[in-house]
Amino acid sequence: MHSKFIRILVFFGCLTIISSQLFCSDLLKRNHTKFHPVRHCQRSNKTRIAAKNVANLNKCIQFAEHNQALAFNFGHGKRPRKKGDQVGDLLNLFDVKRAKEENKTKIEKDLHALEENTDPYFDCEVLSCPEVGNMSSLINDTRFDYYTLYGYAPENSTCFPSVGLFMYYYDERMNYTEATSTCEGHRGYLARIVSDIRTNFISFMIQQQIFDINKATVGILQSTFNESVNVPLEIPIKHAFIGLKELRRKGNFVDSLDIPLKCFLYRAWAPKYPSEESRPGCVAITASRSWKMFDCRKRAPFICELKPTKPRRINRRKFNRRCSLKRSNN
Structure with missing residues (x-):
């Protein structure tokens, strides 16, 4: 009897794991793109x-x-x-x-x-x-x-080769809800980071921006005081909101496409995170390639990822026509 009970538990445990894998696989396949x-x-x-x-x-x-x-x-x-x-x-x-x-x-x-x-x-x-x-x-x-x-790709977007286009709002501070709305207004969402290659690249964007701001500020000081400044300046850009937030049930996180964090193997939590605070938190990525949780009401820089989109207007029939050498853009 005891052996039979254990077999039943193992069976339902395996069934739960398989169902979870099928659920995650179905969610990940929905992110279909079109050229x-x-x-x-x-x-x-x-x-x-x-x-x-x-x-x-x-x-x-x-x-x-x-x-x-x-x-x-x-x-x-x-x-x-x-x-x-x-x-x-x-x-x-x-x-x-x-x-x-x-x-x-x-x-x-x-x-x-x-x-x-x-x-x-x-x-x-x-x-x-x-x-x-x-x-x-x-x-x-x-x-x-x-x-x-x-079909929509703004001039100030940054290409992550073979991954996508991103926009970094380093000079703006918004709470998580405002940042989400801003990204949606640019046909995007808060950047997805649940892989090592994404986390490393987006962290590099923050590092590069800190470097550029330091370099520009040092240049201003040098031109103003006509002296060499060798010590890097402290820049208040240490993290940026990305597309990962905690739901009301503690420990349950979803990304910008509402895919649960449990569907991914990769984690990059900073030490002592995720924290056990009472209020569900929103995740920010740091320049040191780690994730931290903050109060979603906190105002911080943020990084958007653009959705693949079709052009506003396109005449498909003309693509079957002969090229005109009189017009540079046929």
Whole structure:
């Protein structure tokens, strides 16, 4: 009888563990992202992490997802071409046009030089970071279109390669609720940090900001007093709110996507944290790569993570058209 009772307890214990794992797995799969076409007949010159020739757009998307890319350039080999054009698909026709305009008497030689100096061609180039702001790294290229997870990417956002875009509000102090609303207003949420790579990167953002403020302040003092200042100044930026908070039940934490902390193995609590205070707390990350709990009413800097978003306006049909050499942005 005693043995049978133990077996029943073990059975229900295993069932609870399996149910918990399935619950967490389902939550983590819901964070699905989608690439959007943003620029026609242009490619991004951002850092390329991998490239290959693929059969179609879906294969390029799969290749980008496998390499944790945030954007990619895709070459539409079947795009309609100008009738009678004999220049091969491996050349960017904007380069051909420029070569003809610069040296009209040596067209054949110039085209041969273009072919010789062109990098190996792959119709799927996946990128670790997307274009932001005015997309200054885009290049006119008739071979490619540019796709990205981030149709909305402000100029002041910081790319964490292969992870996402972040915005650091180091010069503003808000409580946790206000910080959450501010992030949502920028199509984002308080940054998720439940992994070693995320914690290390976001802590580095704080360290870099402290360094930049120190450097700028020292420069002001040097120019004002015309003397060398060798001692680093004390800057009141030691931590920033991120997307992890405690629920009313003590010890139960959820991130910005309402995924319980128990679904992750990684922890980076500072010594003596999480604390056993009576009021549920909100979590901040420190420059020393650790997590601390604070009263959610405390005002502190904070870090937002931008959601992958589709562009405000896009005409998908034009991506099947032939590139126009008369317009830099097709």
